């Protein structure tokens with residue numbers, strides 16, 4: 001019996017695919033497999049007959065979604081419906097990856113629990129929320145795992161961009177009024193498979209590293225851990241860093257459901273330290 005990873009060439013999908021769960025993993029991704037093709041989704045799932053499907057495939061260009069809403073919805077919502085329908089037909093559980101951006105981040109002082117009412121701001125966020133709803137509509141053997149600022153040892157993520165920009169410009173300006181939970185992909189993958197091993201009940205889970213940070217604090221920690229503490233960083237408001245999409249300013253997730261089952265990721269500062277160690281090794 002195999003575990004099927006959708007989007008296995010992506011930042012998270014790759015680590016899910018490579019994880020040694022004790023079961024064979026099969027991966028599907030573009031260009032060989034296009035999840036927006038409902039017939040192809042059904043045919044491949046029938047063929048593979050997995051015991052579990054993990055969907056890490058998505059249209060993840062948050063700013064690009066503003067100019068390409070049809071594509072964002074096709075991949076993040078309609079394709080998720082295809083996957084959930086196929087899983088229901090084969091009676092296979094689905095673990096679907098979603099985002100903190102389903103929340104508008106306007107609530108002061110309290111992070112969002114799994115059962116809080118989402119309200120998405122950007123096109124990307126609305127398409128991801130539609131994907132959650134589509135999955136729930138079609139399938140009940142469903143885990144929705146919401147994550148936040150994802151970073152893997154490889155990939156063009158926030159820490160990698162900060163290090164590259166520090167080396168290129170020698171000084172940085174970073175937004176200090178947008179807050180989130182850094183989520184280190186190897187810790188996340190471990191937590192996902194632990195939840196599955198513990199036969200966690202179906203439902204919504206918030207899995208991020210413990211704690212939260214502003215973009216500025218995250219950047220400072222990345223610079224410190226990567227030996228670039230001397231790089232000057234100017235804190236700026238998000239209004240000084242205009243983007244096509246509007247990010248939620250405080251879409252901070254609380255992990256209550258998984259923590260109740262004893263599953264928690266390490267503090268985000270430990271995650272940054274580990275990322276910096278691996279990043280140093282890989283860029284030597």
Ligand SMILES: NC(=O)c1ccc[n+]([C@@H]2O[C@H](COP(=O)([O-])OP(=O)(O)OC[C@H]3O[C@@H](n4cnc5c(N)ncnc54)[C@H](OP(=O)(O)O)[C@@H]3O)[C@@H](O)[C@H]2O)c1
Pocket residue numbers: 006007008009010011012013028029030031033034035036055056057058059060075079097098099100128147148149150151
């Ligand atoms: N990155 C973050 O900070 C973040 C934060 C919160 C939540 N998330 C969520 O976490 C999940 C994984 O994110 P990630 O950063 O690992 O994403 P990623 O690196 O962009 O990987 C997504 C993968 O899905 C593939 N894909 C796109 N459209 C597809 C289609 N029609 N059919 C099949 N595969 C398709 C992509 O292929 P191409 O590269 O060829 O397009 C890519 O290999 C996503 O659900 C995302 O919404 C991410």
